Amino acid sequence: MSEHTQLIDALNVRITTRHYDADPIDPDAARQLESSIDAINTLSGLDIQLVQGHPDVFAADNASGHLANASNYLALVGPKGDPESLEKAGFYGQRLVLTATLYGLGTGWVAGSWDADRARSHCRVTGSQDLYLAITIGPSKTEAAYGSQDYEALCERQRTHRPSKTYEELTAPMEGDARDQAPDWFKAGVEAAAKAPSAMNGQPVLFAYDPVRSDAVARLDPAVSTGSLVDLGIAKLNFQIGAGAGTWLWGDGGRFIRS
Template sequence: MGRMEHTQLIDAVNIRTAIRSYDADPIDDDVARQLDMTLDPINLISGLDIQLVRDQPKVFAAANESGHLKNAANYLAIVGPKDDDEARERAGFYAERVVLTATLRGLGTLWVGGSWDREEAARHCRIARDQELYLAVVIGYPEHHLERLQRGYDELVEYQRTHRPTKTYEQFTAGMSDEERAAAPEWFRAGVEAAMKAPSAMNRQPVVFSYNPADGTAAARIDPAAGDEHCAANDLGIAKLHFQIGAGQGQWAWGDGGLFLHK
């Protein structure tokens, strides 16, 4: 594989793209076991129950038939407590952690909110009375994945950079002046640039970051103008994870407006 030396989460941030077309090959049993081994500690830490469900193409039958997806059959079921925005934020944060791990193993992924049959998906995973199925992540081998594995890391980085539009750094730091941006530490800029590569519902990218020089913290807030009310908490969690990976070391407080303390 042309990118064997690129094994860190920041490398996955730099090459992950939304994959809609998959090869028909089932996920290898050994790869599935590795993913399950990743899920166990993440579920323990997060208080969620993220589950890998394989070989259920009926869940995506309509999207596959319309051509919106191709050969989608496997998914991560994102299950968590009912009516809990913080849990939805944690779901975005920790499920995206699984997505990035899968990326490093040559798998493709796609967060879905509408291109699936939620009731059919719920039939194939564990959901307790006090839980609900938030969202799903399609997972599998990208179409022509053997060819894709031969592509170099730099080529995949360039493909990610050019394959979709993204808001600018200035838009991601709306509310900061040019002087404040220039004075912010490098880790803050690196964190925002990683968050710019995060997936979000309908690519709305609803999260805005700021830096407070008085105490050296960063903050992440949902922009209500982004029109992302249904998936905002989930998207906030995803963006926070990408920021944390880009910034290097540090930890977020949960919630809209939660602070990041760099270590």
């Protein structure tokens, strides 16, 4: 893959990886990733862990061809029964996904393609914690196939990789005039959120610009049954990167405070 140095670059080229190389993660990349994980855990109160060399967690899907050579994962662990931490797992998990992209690694959010009990046996989960879900990670056959392509070609690959909702669909709560007159930072945030992964590609997060408060609001779309707080967190992270300076308040209906 071409070298990228900004999170927005990673956001613009990253696609879900299902086929991995059998080689282990490069030790230098693993150390850098562990450093990023430590910083995020301190900031978020989560206990995200990099677990390597356990293909048994993905044995069924590796055997079926849904995945290939999946053996490493980010275990998203956090406080049990805490909705805010679920959203943070999406937000900060996506931050690590984009960081891994900058290190040349493939990633894939996992909901059903894993053995959660086996995954728990390979990571730390205390009695007060849950293993929310996992993110496969590793050297990627998919990315290796595009290693000679430039940034623009990789962006085009992502654009055509899967269907995406339009700006109008993702801002459905807004009236037409308000939608058109929203500031550029809001439009850029929605454009970035449109590239966020989500369960079953449901893209269940809707955004609205509030002209009175000059901020934005994100809500789960009740019409999308697959939507979750993890999806909300992922979409918020992408929006924040696209919009630039600003901070989200947690929760369904949380506001993006532009700074």
